[in-house]
Amino acid sequence: MGDVFPTIKAAVVQAASILYDREKTLDKAVALIEEAAGQGAQLVAFSESFIPGYPYHLWLGAPVWYRDLFKEWFLNSVEIPSKTTDILCNVARTNNIDVVMGVSEREGNTCYNTLIFINRLGKLLGKHRKIMPTHAERAHWGLGNGSDIKTWDFDEYRLSGLLCWEHSMDLMRHAMIAQHPQIHVASWVGGGAMALWDDIFEMTSELCSRYHAHVGECFVLKADGTLDQAGYEKLCQTEYQKDKIKLGGGKSAIIAPGGKYLAEPLKDREGIIIADLDLNTIADWAHLHDAVGHYARPDLLSLLTNTGEYHVTRPMIERSNNYFSGVYSSNTNNLEKLTADIERLSTDFTNLQSTLQERLTVANQ
Template sequence: MTDHIADTLRIAGAQLAPVWLHRDGTIAKVVQAIADAAKQQVQLLAFPEAFVPGYPFWIEHTDGARFDSVMQKTMHAHYLDQAVQIEAGHLEPVVQAVAAHGITVVLGIIERPADRGGHSVFASCVTITPSQGIVNVHRKLMPTYEERLSWAPGDGHGLRTFPVGPFTLGALNCWENWLPLARAALYGQGEDLHVAIWPGSVRNTEAITRFLAREGRSYVMSVCGVLRREHIGDHVPHAELLRERLPEIISEGGTAIAAPDASWLVEPTPHEERLFVVDIAHTRVREERQNFDVAGHYGRPDVLQLHVNTERQASVRIR
């Protein structure tokens, strides 16, 4: 008989507001959330997309496509300044908190990596474990719509899975969860616990969370952020203009968790800032795989195969 404790995992989605466009302030909030989760014996904690330092909500509301706009240049320069440079150690407080509390963390960041010249940003999903620190940095394959005015396209290097307790963890950013081949890349590596990170909207999570669970016969946790006009601090360039242009509810949340049979463990929940904590059991995955296993007994690799390029793309290779 499978040991009950070894078969279960306590997971949580952190539906919080960042200290918007302030890297160090938001990192401090991440560290506090990890400590709060530890008090509830959480073993896996996930944060929204682009949580550090925040999602570029201004683009949609301030004529973001206007070429050579002084306002857009000012906002972009500030965004790059507050972005995360992993090589500079910006995430070290989070890595230390993860190790101290024994919690695996999935964290959405805006990354400004040195291997792409250091002046472009990517929406990256970072996985951090207590024993190994940062084990994965997945750069969003394709920014969505107006995001392309800010973020660069990523690569396949981060399309990987990792063990966490009895589960195999995979994660994707926002709308790339709709990409069948990106999902297939994770399914084929044994994923049975999927984390989908989002800026925050019930309309994004109410359908796809259950769909992913049903397709993958996996647990799926969609994690969203919240942001209101009151969160636009004076440290943000053009703060008064943004308070005038952006809606009162900028990002409503919508965090949700589905079981492998697509039943709700947490229905999409707007507005609340809190940790959504549930216990999951791997036996439920094994039960649902009895009649459908997309990369296993129901797959036909002799007919259909996916080839994934996991090479990290760099602007310059010096030998």
């Protein structure tokens, strides 16, 4: 009979945040999770920085203009863990649904563009921080690190997630695909609300998401945000902003392995789209290519990844008394091995000296 994989009913939420109100947006998220679960969804995905809302203002003026908006957004960003994440975990457990949520995470005085992963048991599995904020975003978000390059094992499937223009970073995508996720969450801002580059953004997000489904041979939940009237009015404080942003944005969709739509794009409005993900259909592409398997040439082309966690401070480690060791005394195994190697080399050198001396003696006779 062979292996039989499950079919997962997945939902993508396209909704406007209540800018920049963490508690009200959290209440809205809870209601949307409950609504998705009520329609039978086992997994639900949200857009980039849904809580407390994407910082659209950073594209709409100079820092001196958006200073107050930044402060409001910063103070409403989400600490992990916190009461906010506890509530999300509780609603996931109560409704028996896996949740992937985009938040602006705050740690100390720095925020990060983050996805959090919660299983249906209400456990916070972990998070992914965007490794490189895009363009003006670097004024608001710090950098993720190597520990963010990972996938997550849920009860019935393996899932990955990337944020927005990370999907244009081919090496990042390849590092994720190499971990063989069956479902991928592509979490985007509602870039179509940006009046000056709405067409370019929508084209890019669609191409990147569908290409990821094709090369990664996985299902892609493309979760976009959108901007409502209240958000528009909050951002448009002068005529200058009114020329730069508009209502709507968002083109969420659910994409099958290979790149075809399972659920057609939902454009410029709020809603929930749902589709059944038959994980067995991934095998239909196995004979065609596997970019990280039989259709790869690691002997010619390979990717080096640093999956270590970045720390601002590190403790000073006392060096070994052995000046020649070149290693730290805390690493006993390496020190013992190096000491043994030095002793072996010393013996070899002594033997070589003896041999040379004997040959010189013979040559001089």
